[in-house]
Structures are given as structure tokens and as C-alpha cells.
Amino acid sequence: MSINYTDKIPNNVELGDDRKLQRALEHWQPRYLDWWQEMGPEGFQTDDIYLRTAVSVDPKGWAQFGHVKMPDYRWGIFLTPQEEGRMVNFGDHKGQPAWNEVPGEYRSTLRRIITVQGDTEPASVEQQRFLGATCPSLYDMRNLFQVNVEEGRHLWAMVYLLHKYFGRDGREEGDALLERRSGDENHPRILGAFNERTPDWLSFFFFTFITDRDGKYQLAALAESGFDPLARTCKFMLTEEAHHLFVGETGIARVLQRTAEVAKKIGTEDPDALRKEGVIDFQTIQKYLNFHYSVTLDLYGSEISTNAANFYTMGLKGRFEETKIDDDHQLKDDTYPVPMQTNGSIGIEDVAAVTAMNERLRDDYEVDVLKGVGRWNKMLEKTGVEARMVLAHKCFNRRVGRFDMGQPDVPHVAPDGRIISEAEWTKRHTEWLPSDGDHAYVASLMGQVKEPGKIANWIAPPRVGIDGKPPLDFEYVRFN
Numbered sequence: 001m002s003i004n005y006t007d008k009i010p011n012n013v014e015l016g017d018d019r020k021l022q023r024a025l026e027h028w029q030p031r032y033l034d035w036w037q038e039m040g041p042e043g044f045q046t047d048d049i050y051l052r053t054a055v056s057v058d059p060k061g062w063a064q065f066g067h068v069k070m071p072d073y074r075w076g077i078f079l080t081p082q083e084e085g086r087m088v089n090f091g092d093h094k095g096q097p098a099w100n101e102v103p104g105e106y107r108s109t110l111r112r113i114i115t116v117q118g119d120t121e122p123a124s125v126e127q128q129r130f131l132g133a134t135c136p137s138l139y140d141m142r143n144l145f146q147v148n149v150e151e152g153r154h155l156w157a158m159v160y161l162l163h164k165y166f167g168r169d170g171r172e173e174g175d176a177l178l179e180r181r182s183g184d185e186n187h188p189r190i191l192g193a194f195n196e197r198t199p200d201w202l203s204f205f206f207f208t209f210i211t212d213r214d215g216k217y218q219l220a221a222l223a224e225s226g227f228d229p230l231a232r233t234c235k236f237m238l239t240e241e242a243h244h245l246f247v248g249e250t251g252i253a254r255v256l257q258r259t260a261e262v263a264k265k266i267g268t269e270d271p272d273a274l275r276k277e278g279v280i281d282f283q284t285i286q287k288y289l290n291f292h293y294s295v296t297l298d299l300y301g302s303e304i305s306t307n308a309a310n311f312y313t314m315g316l317k318g319r320f321e322e323t324k325i326d327d328d329h330q331l332k333d334d335t336y337p338v339p340m341q342t343n344g345s346i347g348i349e350d351v352a353a354v355t356a357m358n359e360r361l362r363d364d365y366e367v368d369v370l371k372g373v374g375r376w377n378k379m380l381e382k383t384g385v386e387a388r389m390v391l392a393h394k395c396f397n398r399r400v401g402r403f404d405m406g407q408p409d410v411p412h413v414a415p416d417g418r419i420i421s422e423a424e425w426t427k428r429h430t431e432w433l434p435s436d437g438d439h440a441y442v443a444s445l446m447g448q449v450k451e452p453g454k455i456a457n458w459i460a461p462p463r464v465g466i467d468g469k470p471p472l473d474f475e476y477v478r479f480n
């Protein structure tokens with residue numbers, strides 16, 4: 001399928017053949033642009049940014065790089081090619097041909113799933129909209145905007161599905177996606193973590209490492225869907241998501257590397273001494289990790305969930321790498337271990353596997369996060385410092401599910417998984433989570449560095465640049 005890059009809405013879904021849909025999307029487009037101007041990156045809308053734009057789904061060359069003004073970015077609609085003879089691969093409909101239309105009985109469930117996924121995309125753009133003002137380098141600023149425009153494209157991807165398959169209801173959902181606002185008291189975004197602030201670059205890197213990775217796992221589960229257009233849409237979104245995770249992981253690695261270099265130079269890892277040198281102490285980095293990890297774990301939902309069970313038996317949302325798992329893909333008699341409190345500690349309860357879909361996806365996600373943390377620790381070891389990053393227990397600082405601290409009779413859990421008293425929590429939680437003082441310190445380091453070749457003191461330079469360009473000595477952003 002060929003793509004006309006000069007189309008108003010670049011696409012590989014033959015939008016031109018569906019006048020009604022094209023008109024609906026062209027009607028939505030100016031509202032999207034209004035939203036982008038109002039809630040997108042603040043202050044850089046007239047500058048030229050070195051961005052990649054998706055122009056096809058060819059794995060060998062799906063993107064084009066060049067300087068563009070963000071409002072002129074070509075947000076397009078791309079689905080991976082249809083797989084001949086694809087089946088529903090799990091749940092009650094296993095073995096039936098995959099659906100190209102929405103099954104009537106699942107219409108509202110599917111619409112909700114797509115809306116919730118869609119809502120996270122503009123939310124993260126809103127959360128990150130002030131970060132350009134404090135970027136540590138042009139390379140980083142460019143990466144921020146790249147992530148932002150691609151989250152915008154992910155919104156397009158979900159709105160396409162809503163418009164094409166859900167008629168008037170879908171169009172209404174599409175409009176509502178532009179009306180909610182991250183952190184707004186009256187019209188908040190749907191999920192908790194997407195209403196938190198991303199106030200500084202350390203938060204941004206953790207957001208892209210930790211929370212975009214939740215995106216990866218949600219998209220991967222939806223990429224298994226029996227509703228084929230959703231599966232194909234999510235598969236392509238995952239291609240872009242990989243870069244967001246890269247930005248996060250290498251961002252944190254560079255912060256750790258810089259702190260480690262300074263620690264070696266001054267001969268101590270003492271937090272105050274490191275702060276005097278203008279770098280972020282290891283303890284603060286660890287606290288940010290604890291925070292972002294715990295609020296993101298909540299995004300997976302309750303350990304035991306009938307909704308999640310329904311999504312699975314209906315064939316709408318699968319497990320991570322569903323087709324690679326060696327079992328019957330119906331799970332009628334299977335169990336899955338979920339955490340529970342047993343007199344004073346955290347134990348395990350085996351529950352019907354189909355009800356534990358959220359927990360299973362959360363566990364798969366945890367494995368992936370751990371790998372990244374392990375790579376950071378290897379780097380720290382090489383540098384010769386003592387400090388290591390540790391991933392908190394999955395029941396630490398939770399607000400959703402069995403360990404929701406807001407519920408009566410739910411105990412507090414320390415990062416190491418010990419159940420602790422209210423008093424210990426009150427006394428020690430600022431050792432585990434960023435305090436106002438930590439935030440203020442990190443904020444004090446944030447100053448804009450926007451000359452090619454330069455970089456802020458608190459972060460190491462990137463090792464490689466974007467699209468073969470030099471890491472620092474390149475005008476990734478041209479200011480107008």
C-alpha cells in the first residue's frame with residue numbers, strides 16, 4: 001500500500017475511499033490542532049525541530065527525518081498489514097477468524113478499552129508541556145518533542161478506530177479526548193498516573209522509562225486482540241514506543257553516570273557532597289524510581305478483576321506475547337499467584353488465572369523494568385561506585401487493589417516488601433519517596449541549555465546522536 005505523504009492526513013488505510021470517515025477526521029483535525037496549540041509543548045511551536053515522521057510501516061524504513069515546526073507535523077494513521085487468515089487466539093472465540101468489524105455484543109466494552117488507551121496519549125503531552133524551558137541539551141529537547149508528537153499520533157490512531165468503527169458514539173469519545181486535561185479537578189484524565197505532574201527532567205526520564213513501558217505492555221496485550229484493526233494499530237504504535245523507552249532508559253543512565261563520575265572525582269557518595277557539586281545524589285534518583293514505579297503499577301488495575309477476565313474471555317485483550325505461551329489460551333482450570341496479606345507479611349494466593357490478567361501483565365512488566373535497572377547497575381559497577389538502584393516491592397506505595405493504602409485495614413508496605421506500621425510509614429516515607437526538598441533540589445538544577453555542543457552539569461552527554469547526527473554538536477532545534 002502506498003502512502004501519499006502530502007495528504008492532509010497521511011495514512012495507509014485508504015482514507016480517500018471512505019468519504020464519510022475522511023470528513024469526520026478532517027472535522028476533528030482542527031480541534032486537535034487547537035488542543036496541540038493550547039496544551040502541547042509550551043513556547044516552541046514556531047521553531048524547527050529535527051523530528052522523525054512515520055511515513056509507512058515498512059520495518060526497514062518507516063520514518064523520515066527532517067526539521068519541522070511541530071504544528072506542521074504530519075500526524076498520520078498507520079496500521080501494520082493485515083495478516084492473512086489471522087484468528088482470535090484466546091478466550092471463548094479462540095479459533096474463529098479475527099474480527100474486522102466490532103462484534104455487536106462487545107461494542108461498548110471495546111469502545112471503553114480504546115478510549116482509556118487513547119486518553120493516556122494526550123495526557124502525557126499535557127504533563128510534559130513545560131519541560132522545553134529547562135532542557136539539559138538540544139538533543140534532549142528534540143527527544144522530548146519527538147515523544148510528544150508521537151503521543152499525538154497515538155491519539156490519532158485511537159481516534160481513527162473510534163471514528164471508523166463506533167459511529168456517533170465514537171466521534172463523541174474522540175471529542176472528549178480533547179476536552180479532558182491532565183490534573184484538572186473537574187475534567188481529569190481517566191487514569192491516576194496521567195494526572196501527576198512531570199515537573200522536571202528527572203521525572204521525564206523516569207516517566208518515559210517507567211510509564212511509557214506500561215504503555216508498551218498495554219499495547220502489546222491489545223496487539224493480541226481478536227478485533228484485528230485494534231491489533232494492527234497497536235503493533236505499529238509499539239514501533240514508536242521503543243524510542244520513548246530508549247529516551248527514558250538512556251536518560252537515567254546518563255544521570256547516574258554523571259553522578260558516579262563526580263562521586264569518583266570527589267571521593268565520596270555522600271548526598272550532600274554530591275549536591276554541592278550540582279549533581280543528583282543516588283538517594284534522590286532512587287526515590288524518583290520508587291515513586292514512578294509504584295504509581296505506574298497502579299495503572300494495571302486490581303489484582304483480581306472481572307473486567308480483565310471479561311476482556312480476555314471475550315477475545316479483546318490478550319496476555320503479553322499470548323501466542324508464544326504454551327497453554328490452552330482459555331485458562332478455564334488454571335490458577336495464577338497474586339499477593340495477599342497473611343498475618344504480618346505478604347504471601348501468595350492462587351486464584352483463577354482468568355481473573356488475574358492484570359496481575360500477570362504487571363508481573364511481565366516488572367521483569368522488563370528489572371532488566372533496565374540491571375543495566376544501570378552494571379554501568380554503576382563499571383564506574384566503580386558503591387551505589388545501586390533497587391526496584392521496590394510491587395505492593396509498595398499502592399493506591400489501587402489489595403494494597404491500596406487508602407483503604408481501612410490495608411497495611412503499609414516498605415520498599416523491601418515488609419509490612420510496616422502506620423507510625424513507621426509516617427516517619428520514614430520521605431526516605432523512600434521524593435520529599436518537597438528533593439523536588440526543590442532537582443528543580444534548582446533545571447536550567448535551559450540550548451546551544452549546540454553544550455550540556456547541563458547534572459547529566460552526561462549522550463553517546464550517539466539521532467539519525468547519525470552528532471550527539472551534541474548539531475542543531476536539533478532551530479529557534480525562530
Ligand SMILES: [Fe+2]
Pocket residue numbers: 121150151154215241
Ligand atoms: Fe503512546
Ligand SMILES: [Fe+2]
Pocket residue numbers: 151212215241244
Ligand atoms: Fe510513549
